[in-house]
Amino acid sequence: MALHVVVIGAGIVGAATAVELLRDGHAVTILEPDDPGGEQAASYGNGTLLNPSSVIPMSAPGLWKKVPGYLADPLGPLAIRFRYLPRMLPWLMRFIRAGSTVAKIEATAKALAPLLADAPGLHRALAEEAGVGALIERNGVLFVFPSRADFEAEATSWRIRKDSGTRWIELNEDELRQREPGLHRRYKFALLVGDNGQCLDPGALVAALVRLAVAQGATLRRGRAVGFRTEGGLLRAVYTNAGEILADRAVIAAGAWSKTLAAAVGDRVPLETERGYHALIENPESGPRTPMMPSDGKMAHAMTPQGLRIAGQVELAGLAAAPNWKRAEILRDFALAAWPGLPRNLPAERIKLWMGHRPSTPDGLPCIGPASGCADVLHAFGHGHVGLTAGPMTAKLIADLIGGRVPRIDPAPYSARRFK
Numbered sequence: 001m002a003l004h005v006v007v008i009g010a011g012i013v014g015a016a017t018a019v020e021l022l023r024d025g026h027a028v029t030i031l032e033p034d035d036p037g038g039e040q041a042a043s044y045g046n047g048t049l050l051n052p053s054s055v056i057p058m059s060a061p062g063l064w065k066k067v068p069g070y071l072a073d074p075l076g077p078l079a080i081r082f083r084y085l086p087r088m089l090p091w092l093m094r095f096i097r098a099g100s101t102v103a104k105i106e107a108t109a110k111a112l113a114p115l116l117a118d119a120p121g122l123h124r125a126l127a128e129e130a131g132v133g134a135l136i137e138r139n140g141v142l143f144v145f146p147s148r149a150d151f152e153a154e155a156t157s158w159r160i161r162k163d164s165g166t167r168w169i170e171l172n173e174d175e176l177r178q179r180e181p182g183l184h185r186r187y188k189f190a191l192l193v194g195d196n197g198q199c200l201d202p203g204a205l206v207a208a209l210v211r212l213a214v215a216q217g218a219t220l221r222r223g224r225a226v227g228f229r230t231e232g233g234l235l236r237a238v239y240t241n242a243g244e245i246l247a248d249r250a251v252i253a254a255g256a257w258s259k260t261l262a263a264a265v266g267d268r269v270p271l272e273t274e275r276g277y278h279a280l281i282e283n284p285e286s287g288p289r290t291p292m293m294p295s296d297g298k299m300a301h302a303m304t305p306q307g308l309r310i311a312g313q314v315e316l317a318g319l320a321a322a323p324n325w326k327r328a329e330i331l332r333d334f335a336l337a338a339w340p341g342l343p344r345n346l347p348a349e350r351i352k353l354w355m356g357h358r359p360s361t362p363d364g365l366p367c368i369g370p371a372s373g374c375a376d377v378l379h380a381f382g383h384g385h386v387g388l389t390a391g392p393m394t395a396k397l398i399a400d401l402i403g404g405r406v407p408r409i410d411p412a413p414y415s416a417r418r419f420k
């Protein structure tokens, strides 16, 4: 049965969902206050990595011991703004609990794996449909370490990755040197995860997917969803800041801004923004041939059409606080140290800084599936650190659910009811 579906938000999740719904013959309205693919969205400025291997949540055993340090060091890789702590506490407690044992991390990895599986392949197929297939590369991602011992120190998380299907080859110092001649010599060991990939320009991909959707009949409306009109448990319309849009179904894909919309249909999801940053160095003299994650930096280093992008950092400070650009400068400085071929005195006009909002639940799993208070409204948000990777599979899952088909992967772990 063809339905009118309003997709709320045009990040990677909303854009891919619109394309999948059109494939099923539905009428689609995409509601987005800004330019699809624009800088407001996490989908614009992320690390560009399409990593099926990213099944390990951020929370780890013993994390609670580090919280005082996170509060004390505003420039550490994970920082909590002191003023935001009272509002943040419930989320933080759940976050700490979610990673408190290895068994919990294994369960999260098992739940995430199907959502991330074959992400580079799914991205490639979608991008080709949108005429931008060249944006997706499937040449693997490198994880580089100062030594083999540093890799072994992370043995548990790599064992869990392996159990959920990740395969890799090890590179010794010589092999790493040949593959990445520009990388600082302090890195002496690497893993090449061949099934990982990269989207060279995620903002351009999102924009192309929305163009494709519009070319196939979708309506793109500028506006912000503010709630829902329901009657007898059925959806009638999506309220926006400029009137209502009649709808049979709605998909909440507004990223970090989804919390109040989910609450309006009965789900009080503890959604927070894990703010992240990137530094972009234009026309870089040096950089990775293969996108990579240095183990001592926990940030992505990737070449993009705009330059060398270094993306990472986690800052818990809410949606409204001004960016702390010093955090992006840390990323820039890390790049200068990792790539000795970059000039020490980079002119400021060659560096662009960006801040974005990861839509994060405390347990590292998204919310996908019907809302508790109205099954015609479906959640598709909360993908945290892996939303670019998980976008296409999320979209297919939503299309299965709206189409009344047997879902291709089990949606149970992503139910918003787990927070009740």
Ligand SMILES: Cc1cc2nc3c(=O)[nH]c(=O)nc-3n(C[C@H](O)[C@H](O)[C@H](O)COP(=O)(O)OP(=O)(O)OC[C@H]3O[C@@H](n4cnc5c(N)ncnc54)[C@H](O)[C@@H]3O)c2cc1C
Residues within 6 Å of the ligand: 008, 009, 010, 011, 012, 013, 014, 031, 032, 033, 034, 036, 037, 040, 041, 042, 043, 044, 045, 046, 047, 048, 049, 050, 051, 223, 224, 225, 226, 253, 254, 255, 256, 257, 258, 275, 276, 277, 278, 300, 311, 312, 313, 356, 357, 358, 359, 380, 381, 382, 383, 384, 385, 386, 387, 388, 389, 390
């Ligand atoms: C620094 C950083 C690095 C990252 N690196 C990676 C990576 O390498 N790989 C990976 O897989 N993921 C990565 N991520 C995570 C990934 O970017 C996100 O999980 C993903 O982009 C979320 O996509 P989304 O569509 O849910 O949300 P968004 O991309 O944020 O899009 C949400 C859209 O909804 C719109 N919106 C907001 N409110 C409303 C409303 N009321 N009505 C209508 N529309 C609304 C917004 O304008 C926005 O366009 C990274 C994130 C950051 C910040």
